[in-house]
Amino acid sequence: xxxxxxxxxxxxxxxxxxxxxxxxxxxxxxxxxxxxxxxxxxxxxxxxxxxxxxxxxxxxxxxxxxxxxxxxxxxxxxxxxxxxxxxxxxxxxxxx
Amino acid sequence: xxxxxxxxxxxxxxxxxxxxxxxxxxxxxxxxxxxxxxxxxxxxxxxxxxxxxxxxxxxxxxxxxxxxxxxxxxxxxxxxxxxxxxxxxxxxxxxxxxxxxxxxxxxxxxxxxxxxxxxxxxxxxxxxxxxxxxxxxxxxxxxxxxxxxxxxxxxxxxxxxxxxxxxxxxxxxxxxxxxxxxxxxxxxxxxxxxxxxxxxxxxxxxxxxxxxxxxxxx
Numbered sequence: 001x002x003x004x005x006x007x008x009x010x011x012x013x014x015x016x017x018x019x020x021x022x023x024x025x026x027x028x029x030x031x032x033x034x035x036x037x038x039x040x041x042x043x044x045x046x047x048x049x050x051x052x053x054x055x056x057x058x059x060x061x062x063x064x065x066x067x068x069x070x071x072x073x074x075x076x077x078x079x080x081x082x083x084x085x086x087x088x089x090x091x092x093x094x095x096x
Numbered sequence: 097x098x099x100x101x102x103x104x105x106x107x108x109x110x111x112x113x114x115x116x117x118x119x120x121x122x123x124x125x126x127x128x129x130x131x132x133x134x135x136x137x138x139x140x141x142x143x144x145x146x147x148x149x150x151x152x153x154x155x156x157x158x159x160x161x162x163x164x165x166x167x168x169x170x171x172x173x174x175x176x177x178x179x180x181x182x183x184x185x186x187x188x189x190x191x192x193x194x195x196x197x198x199x200x201x202x203x204x205x206x207x208x209x210x211x212x213x214x215x216x217x218x219x220x221x222x223x224x225x226x227x228x229x230x231x232x233x234x235x236x237x238x239x240x241x242x243x244x245x246x247x248x249x250x251x252x253x254x255x256x257x258x259x260x261x262x263x264x265x266x267x268x269x270x271x272x273x274x275x276x277x278x279x280x281x282x283x284x285x286x287x288x289x290x291x292x293x294x295x296x297x298x299x300x301x302x303x304x305x306x307x308x309x310x311x312x313x314x
Contacts, residue, residue, distance in 0.1 A: 030127065031127050031128050031196040031197065031259070031261075032125060032126070032127045032128065032261060032265070033258075033259070033260070033261050033262050033265075034262055034264055034265070034268075035264060035265055035268040036125045036126075036132065036135075036261075036265055036268070036269060036273060037125065037126040037127070038122075038123035038124070038125065038126070038270055038272055038273055039123055039124050039125070039126045040123055040124075041124075042124045042129050042130060049195065050129060050130035050131035050195050051130060053131055053134065053191045053192070053194065053195055054130060054131060054133050054134055054191075056191055057134040057137065057138070057187075057188040057191045057192070058116070058137065060184060060187045060188055060191075061137040061141065061184055061188065064180060064183055064184050064187075065180070065184075065287060065291070068180050068291065069291070069294070072291070072294050072295055072298055075298055076294070076297065076298045076301065079298065079301045079302055079305055080301060082305055083301060083304060083305050083308060086305065086308040086309060086312055087308060089312055090308065090311055090312055
């Protein structure tokens, strides 16, 4: 009987740290790779470091297309002005 | 085409206005939290880039087979858009990575293969800019090579060990996350079409200008 109790206590002593280690969040969870699990609330302390990164990404996603549209308009204006100039020169005929 | 342009601009602008509202309302991801919301414009920018790669590749094949100038103009226009949308993807990825993985950039298969694809189209544009006469046929072959790389870039996360989320993430999304993602993707694809029509117009105007200069010399 004593042996059985001693064995049970020993087993419990060995298992407790393992169970505690399994439950304790000693490491942050690994970022999801196979599927995204939605949650409703976020810890307030986590929102701060991520917010500037999200905002920066959003600004990039807006700014790059705007700059590109501006560059196309600029190039298009230049080419169309040149077309008008060359057309005028052709219409004026060859110089003597 | 010109009649459709203004309604298309209004529609795309509306999609871009609604998308942030849906993105803010979407739930947080359990392991990454707020930073995962970068996904809603990171993924669409890659989709727009892949679409532009296919347009450039197919137009290049048509140009190589038929010699049509219109196909070449479309290939150049979409190659430039590959670089534009790829740049958005390449810049937003590290902003997500620094929070999720703890590093700005890791040479993982997805990031590296996407960077190589982006560089292939940069080389296409450099070839067109500095290659001189006849470079358009060589550039078309480069675009075709770039198009063949797309499947490797897309499935790289499933084929090799990587930190990057796998392709299954998108198909397994709940409606609350899927709706903002697909709306944002439609907005980006619509933007791609608008920019493609503008850029093709520029290329067509350049071809016309070249023809006018030749006429002036004659």
